[in-house]
Amino acid sequence: MKATLTKALHVPGGAPLFQRMFTRLGCDGRPPRFRVEFYPYSSLVLTIRRREELILVRFSDLLRRAPLPVLEAAAALLLARVYRRRAPAPLVEPYLEYARSGRTRSRMNRMRHKRVRPRHTGARGLHFDLEKLFEELNERYFAGELEKPHIGWSTRGWRRQFGCYDPGPNQILLNRRLDHPRVPQCAVEYVLYHEMLHVKHPTRRSGCGLVSHSQEFREEEKRFAEFDRARRILDRLAR
Template sequence: MARQLPVAPEPNRLLKVWRRVLERRLRTRLRAKVALEIHDNTHTMLTFQRQRSMWRLRLHHMFLAAPDDVVQALAGFVRNGDPDASVMLDRYIERNRAYIRRLSPAQMRKRIRLEPEGQHHDLERIFARLNERYFDSGIDAAITYGPAPRVRGPRKSIKMGSYSADSKVIRIHPALDQPLVPRYFVEWIVFHEMLHHVYRTRRGDDGRRCIHPPEMMEHEKRFHDYSRAQAWERENLDLLLRARVTPA
């Protein structure tokens, strides 16, 4: 009689087992219910939100077999934004980059809905002119208005722009697409994000990420309306915080 070989567990079943184990590890440290979703994103490795008595986390699959100190750091970062925990998580992600799918910036941009033309400010035209004037048209990136964040009540802060080094996409907050927002101010925000393409994020001597190195901030002062744009922001920040933007 032929001997029957053991059947290997299905990958999806194995994934569920590992997910439940990690949920228990996090639940113990957070002392709260945890709902965990595992993904294979190429950019954002972890997100989380609190829903009443439950924490909902979305984690890259690299965290499934994370050692205890990393799981402890994950709990500390989720619970109170512990900066030391953030440094440890950054280092863990950096060590495990081999598990992140490799996509070219062009492939990633195909998945992004690019909408650079606003009602009042055309970001693509602004980008092209700045690129020619300051960078000899050497910035190989795309630009778009970002999605409007869902915010209840008045904003307390606003992130006016961002740059993704993976996809090489600049996103500008749609609150800037107003007739009362001067063109030179939008240009300044776009210029700042273009500088992120030139000066990449690095680590300081203390191990923390340095998003705005000193040479980048010095370079930013070369913008032709630098002082005027800063002055407008100081005097009109409330205009941007109160802007009503309909989510896409």
């Protein structure tokens, strides 16, 4: 946790929000005065201090764009702590949910910075130039609008997969075994096209799982001109 010396920001509607939650939790007595601020914490830290009739609350400014139910949930958690009340789970859930996803996001960002891109042998193989194929596919299927990730051939031949896209280093790698004169170009193009769709359709959460090949993804994949032929070739290669 790190706090810089930037001035705290008043939270518009913060005091009435706390008064509402004070009532909703059934806290005893007359509600105190609340002063609610956003404070530049670098993590989702919430603090509350009680000074006689004044309660000072600091929300992390990471919550500045949070929807109202998240702020209400955060208020309920803080008040429950100070007044030793149990905050009903449905009331605090939006905040917990938000904190979880926020943590996940920042963890991902940290990883993003730390991670070193796996090495590859460059995009130009002995037989296929992936940069060139990327440009052609991009024109043909994405109206030239897909942002180009790093692209390369794997340094070693893989057993189990033909290609992969890693959103961390934003890199597509193709299995170098495909860089071979006996592999028809349409098969290489299809694998690259599939990975390009991963760039376009990021993996998203659904229920408790992750969806990387959504319905949309699968539909769009079938637009590949030689879809059936390419799949047959790859099936043969996989054996």
